[in-house]
Amino acid sequence: xxxxxxxxxxxxxxxxxxxxxxxxxxxxxxxxxxxxxxxxxxxxxxxxxxxxxxxxxxxxxxxxxxxxxxxxxxxxxxxxxxxxxxxxxxxxxxxxxxxxxxxxxxxxxxxxxxxxxxxxxxxxxxxxxxxxxxxxxxxxxxxxxxxxxxxxxxxxxxxxxxxxxxxxxxxxxxxxxxxxxxxxxxxxxxxxxxxxxxxxxxxxxxxxxxxxxx
Numbered sequence: 001x002x003x004x005x006x007x008x009x010x011x012x013x014x015x016x017x018x019x020x021x022x023x024x025x026x027x028x029x030x031x032x033x034x035x036x037x038x039x040x041x042x043x044x045x046x047x048x049x050x051x052x053x054x055x056x057x058x059x060x061x062x063x064x065x066x067x068x069x070x071x072x073x074x075x076x077x078x079x080x081x082x083x084x085x086x087x088x089x090x091x092x093x094x095x096x097x098x099x100x101x102x103x104x105x106x107x108x109x110x111x112x113x114x115x116x117x118x119x120x121x122x123x124x125x126x127x128x129x130x131x132x133x134x135x136x137x138x139x140x141x142x143x144x145x146x147x148x149x150x151x152x153x154x155x156x157x158x159x160x161x162x163x164x165x166x167x168x169x170x171x172x173x174x175x176x177x178x179x180x181x182x183x184x185x186x187x188x189x190x191x192x193x194x195x196x197x198x199x200x201x202x203x204x205x206x207x208x209x210x211x212x213x214x
Contacts, residue, residue, distance in 0.1 A: 018120070018121070018122045018123075019031075019120075019121055019122075020118060020119060020120045020121065021118075021119055021121070022116060022117065022118055022119075023104075023106060023116075023117050023119060024106075024114055024115070024116060024117070025106055025107065025108055025112075025113075025114040025115050025117065026105065026106070026107055026114065027105065027106070028103050028104070028105040029103065029104050029105075029119070030101050030102065030103040030104075031101070031102045031103075031121075031123075032072070032099055032100070032101055032102075033099070033100050033102065033123065033125070034097075034098070034099050034100075035094040035097065035098070035099075035100050035125065036094070036097050037094060037095065037096055037097045038093065038094065038095075039093065039094045039125060039126070040091065040092075040093050040125070040126050041069075041091070041092055041093075041094065041100070041123060041124070041125050042089060042090075042091045042123070042124040042125075042126075043067070043089060043090050043091075043102065043121065043122070043123050043124075044088075044089040044121070044122040044123075044124070045065060045067075045087070045088065045089070045104065045119060045120060045121045045122070046086065046087045046119070046120040047060075047063060047065050047086040047087070047106055047117055047118070047119045047120075048060070048086070048117060048118045048119075049063055049106075049115050049116070049117050050115055050116040050117070050118075057117070057118040059086060059087075060086065060115075062108050062109045062110050062112055063086045063106055063107070063108060063109070063117075064083050064084065064085065064086070064106070064107050064108075064109055065083070065084055065085070065086055065088075065104055065105070065106055065107075065119075066082070066083045066104070066105040066106075066107055067080060067081070067082045067083070067084065067090055067102075067103070067104055068080060068081050068082075068101075068102075068103045068105075069092060069100055069101065069102055069103075070100065070101045070103075071096065071098060071099075071100060071101075072098065072099045072100065072101050073096070073098030073099055074096065074098070076101070079092055079094075079095075079100075080092050083107070086106075102123065104119060104121065106119065
């Protein structure tokens, strides 16, 4: 693949997720997303409050959005904690791969009673590494380094697969040997038992004949 054709592919690799939901004041809504390591996540949100006079969801000056992002794979380690305006965005970079929990909570800045809110939330996920420019030698070196790392990882995976196959073959041989010995020992026990029974019957018959019982 040419480097020139790689740039659009990297741009297209960014993932965007958009949704909207309804929630009450001081209620928390959470979403879960798997993020790779070194990934930029940009969350954009808009929150509106129900106005009974206008019978519609409108912007509210006394509204704030509390945003938290936790790493569920690391004992819910918090990486983002913000309290922003009803409309805005937040950005962070994932330092480890795993599931992240995004939570949004609308809160009033005064003593207003609870209300109903409509929240729009967009999550854009992309690689934190810089896009590749075919005119810069550093980017080509970066791609070469990453390609070499991938080749090494593939070689390690193949070695592990070969090791697993060898262990599986050895385990299969041991299992077949144990099964063969078990069947052989069972047959030997049956033969010995039958022979013992036959000998006992013959001995008893001879004993009773000598004693003139039969």
